[in-house]
Amino acid sequence: MNIDDVKIIGVCGAGTMGAGIAQQASINGFTVKVMDVDDAAWDRGLAIITGGLDRMLAKEKITQAQKDEVLGRISYSTDVTSLADVDYVIEAVFEDYEVKKALFEKLEGVCRPEVVFATNTSSISITEIAAATGRPANVVGMHFFNPVPVMKLVEIIPALQTLPEAAALATAVTERLDRVPVPCKDTPGFVVNRILIPMMIDAARVFESGVASAEDIDTAMKLGANLPMGPLELMDFTGVDIAYNVGNVLFEYTREARFSPPTIMRKMVKAGHLGRKTGKGFYDYTQKT
Ligand SMILES: NC(=O)c1ccc[n+]([C@@H]2O[C@H](COP(=O)([O-])OP(=O)(O)OC[C@H]3O[C@@H](n4cnc5c(N)ncnc54)[C@H](O)[C@@H]3O)[C@@H](O)[C@H]2O)c1
Known part of the structure; x- marks a missing residue:
């Protein structure tokens, strides 16, 4: 056609x-x-x-x-x-x-x-x-x-x-x-998610290990890597559950550790801390207008 x-x-x-x-x-x-x-x-x-x-x-x-x-x-x-x-x-x-x-x-x-x-x-x-x-x-x-x-x-x-x-x-x-x-070829995550999901998952790992606060991780990535949005902010925006689920599916396909979400993400999903849509994620949105 x-x-x-x-x-x-x-x-x-x-x-x-x-x-x-x-x-x-x-x-x-x-x-x-x-x-x-x-x-x-x-x-x-x-x-x-x-x-x-x-x-x-x-x-x-x-x-x-x-x-x-x-x-x-x-x-x-x-x-x-x-x-x-x-x-x-x-x-x-x-x-x-x-x-x-x-x-x-x-x-x-x-x-x-x-x-x-x-x-x-x-x-x-x-x-x-x-x-x-x-x-x-x-x-x-x-x-x-x-x-x-x-x-x-x-x-x-x-x-x-x-x-x-x-x-x-x-x-x-x-x-x-x-x-x-x-x-792009039919591969897990195609291009964008193949790169972006591990980056968000890594940011959660850095947060989980106490290296820096959520704000400082996002500020560092915005100013140091010239990103328009920090990875944790972005995960709150798109939904922690989305990154968690897509990460798990990509991990199932590839068995590559970089796609495997850390415990902090699993706990946040179980607690309903999914980001902006539930009012709480890596940040608290309940006080903001
Ligand atoms: N949300 C995103 O950021 C995003 C980005 C890229 C791709 N996707 C993909 O797009 C698809 C849809 O995602 P979404 O976020 O819009 O989901 P959504 O849950 O907002 O919408 C899905 C819709 O599909 C309808 N539906 C379910 N079964 C159906 C059927 N048999 N026939 C017709 N409608 C049916 C549901 O009623 C619902 O309205 C998924 O495959 C998702 O992976 C989502």
């Missing part, structure tokens, strides 16, 4: 990532059909999209008429058959192999055979996902970053079975979404 044939994008999952992808696709002129199994998820997803568009409106990046147009191009359903006429699918459902596999099985019966299935998985092998579908040559990894409308990178990950044409289409779709594609 040619990029000019891609008019309607199906987005599976209306969570944090699905909502961001839907917004970015609609802003760039695609008709977007969102599918989720949970109506409450769509209420949250739509609130994320509306909030994002309102911020753009306030900064005069779009007009009220453009906001209405963007919202008008996005529809929602809990019925997978609503995706029968989509030209391209981006899957962003729970990070669970069985959930993704079951969804792709349903999509296969619904979408035209030439439709490419892109998965936004962070830690599951694209090759494994492709193997679980009836169209492995048309499955590709398309790893977005949160928040999608702000973060320009999309890692493009062909499975071992992916046809070059399918990977080329994912690259072209990424460019039409006004994001920057970076191709």
